[in-house]
Amino acid sequence: MEEKVQACPQCGTEIRSDSRFVTWCAACDWNVDPARPEEQPGRLERLRRGLARRHGAKLLEDVTAAGGELRPHRDAASFVAYGIALVVHGVTVALLAGGVLLAVVGWGTALPVAGAFLLGLAWILRPRFGRLPDEAPVLRRAQAPDLFALIDEVAAVAGTRGVDAVVVTPEVNASVTTYGIRQRRLLHLGLGLWEVLSPQQRIALLGHELGHYANGDTRHGVIIANALRSLDTWRYLVAPVQDTSAVGTLLNMAYLLPRGLLIGVQMLLDRLTLRAAQRAEYLADALAAKAGSSEAAVGLMDRLLVADSVGSFLLREANARQVSRSGARERGQDAAHGLWDRLAAYVESIPQGEYERLRRVGVLRGHGVDSTHPPTHLRRACLLTAAAAPARVVTDEIRAKAIGTELAEAREKAARRVLRGSWFS
Ligand SMILES: [Zn+2]
Numbered sequence: 392m393e394e395k396v397q398a399c400p401q402c403g404t405e406i407r408s409d410s411r412f413v414t415w416c417a418a419c420d421w422n423v424d425p426a427r428p429e430e431q432p433g434r435l436e437r438l439r440r441g442l443a444r445r446h447g448a449k450l451l452e453d454v455t456a457a458g459g460e461l462r463p464h465r466d467a468a469s470f471v472a473y474g475i476a477l478v479v480h481g482v483t484v485a486l487l488a489g490g491v492l493l494a495v496v497g498w499g500t501a502l503p504v505a506g507a508f509l510l511g512l513a514w515i516l517r518p519r520f521g522r523l524p525d526e527a528p529v530l531r532r533a534q535a536p537d538l539f540a541l542i543d544e545v546a547a548v549a550g551t552r553g554v555d556a557v558v559v560t561p562e563v564n565a566s567v568t569t570y571g572i573r574q575r576r577l578l579h580l581g582l583g584l585w586e587v588l589s590p591q592q593r594i595a596l597l598g599h600e601l602g603h604y605a606n607g608d609t610r611h612g613v614i615i616a617n618a619l620r621s622l623d624t625w626r627y628l629v630a631p632v633q634d635t636s637a638v639g640t641l642l643n644m645a646y647l648l649p650r651g652l653l654i655g656v657q658m659l660l661d662r663l664t665l666r667a668a669q670r671a672e673y674l675a676d677a678l679a680a681k682a683g684s685s686e687a688a689v690g691l692m693d694r695l696l697v698a699d700s701v702g703s704f705l706l707r708e709a710n711a712r713q714v715s716r717s718g719a720r721e722r723g724q725d726a727a728h729g730l731w732d733r734l735a736a737y738v739e740s741i742p743q744g745e746y747e748r749l750r751r752v753g754v755l756r757g758h759g760v761d762s763t764h765p766p767t768h769l770r771r772a773c774l775l776t777a778a779a780a781p782a783r784v785v786t787d788e789i790r791a792k793a794i795g796t797e798l799a800e801a802r803e804k805a806a807r808r809v810l811r812g813s814w815f816s
């Protein structure tokens with residue numbers, strides 16, 4: 392690291408900065424957000440952002456007022472969204488039932504042909520359930536007993552059960568989904584985040600993710616996501632045809648109304664679920680604090696703030712490897728071997744000033760309208776206003792080491808994926 396000292400061009404205060412990061416002034420906010428997109432939003436867009444900001448502020452107020460005693464409940468908008476999704480799925484069920492009925496009742500006539508058509512439609516509109524990924528390493532309980540035991544312990548605090556599989560990726564993130572018709576639980580563990588966290592912050596991260604299961608977010612998500620997918624398929628079915636004959640023109644005119652309706656329903660579903668999605672994040676954060684302590688949950692938020700820096704670091708490592716491709720093969724393996732440790736050391740070296748800058752950037756940029764997550768600085772503020780929670784789950788060095796050993800192979804594979812550059816494309 393190289394320290395630069397200069398006077399702020401705006402207020403004259405002395406600025407000490409790390410040459411690897413943005414030079415800015417903490418006294419007057421000079422150059423605090425140089426990458427901010429220069430855009431002049433239109434009136435409608437400004438209105439929408441204003442609404443989103445008020446809506447976000449109100450949400451934060453509600454969540455903070457509830458303190459640590461938040462009750463996960465669905466708001467009215469969620470129920471409406473749920474209802475719409477059930478109607479969409481109901482149409483698919485009706486097509487299926489109609490198809491069967493036509494085939495059975497009309498046997499011996501031409502009706503089963505129409506029945507087969509309806510069954511075909513129902514088949515392409517059917518809900519899909521996630522699958523286990525092929526390329527990333529998937530860990531089962533037998534391969535990582537200590538990791539799964541830790542997940543179980545955190546899950547118990549969140550009031551739910553653990554997961555059935557863990558997939559390890561290089562992402563600077565973690566998430567939970569379900570797979571298969573029986574809705575088995577899958578945790579995506581992104582090493583770009585996991586490796587830069589302290590053991591206690593990792594527990595907070597697990598608390599947040601398992602909190603999504605405990606609060607029913609994944610179940611809700613599957614129903615809504617499948618309805619959106621079904622609507623997408625309908626839109627494809629009524630897409631304009633490339634036919635300039637009279638029939639084509641008539642068909643395109645007939646499709647106009649249903650297509651408009653479908654787009655409207657999709658937009659409505661999106662708007663209806665946005666607020667609940669943001670609320671779900673605050674609720675999951677409360678469980679992060681409950682499991683790993685408030686302090687660890689706040690630390691986790693800080694690490695999330697520097698996620699972009701982590702991504703750039705990994706990209707730089709990959710680029711450096713591409714340049715020195717002529718080097719020995721073993722060198723590449725050594726590079727993969729130490730990648731996550733180098734990343735952890737890099738993140739450890741990020742100065743406090745950069746965290747503070749990123750928090751101020753968050754305040755300046757405000758509430759993202761289309762984002763499903765509230766801005767990190769608000770999530771952090773929310774954790775700090777609630778009464779400080781002690782850790783309900785703790786770990787020791789032996790256990791942390793055992794988990795590290797269980798993850799060793801997956802770490803290596805993920806590191807090689809990063810260095811090959813295949814993860815960025
Ligand atoms: Zn200044």
Ligand SMILES: [Zn+2]
Nearest residue numbers: 599603672675
């Ligand atoms: Zn979340």
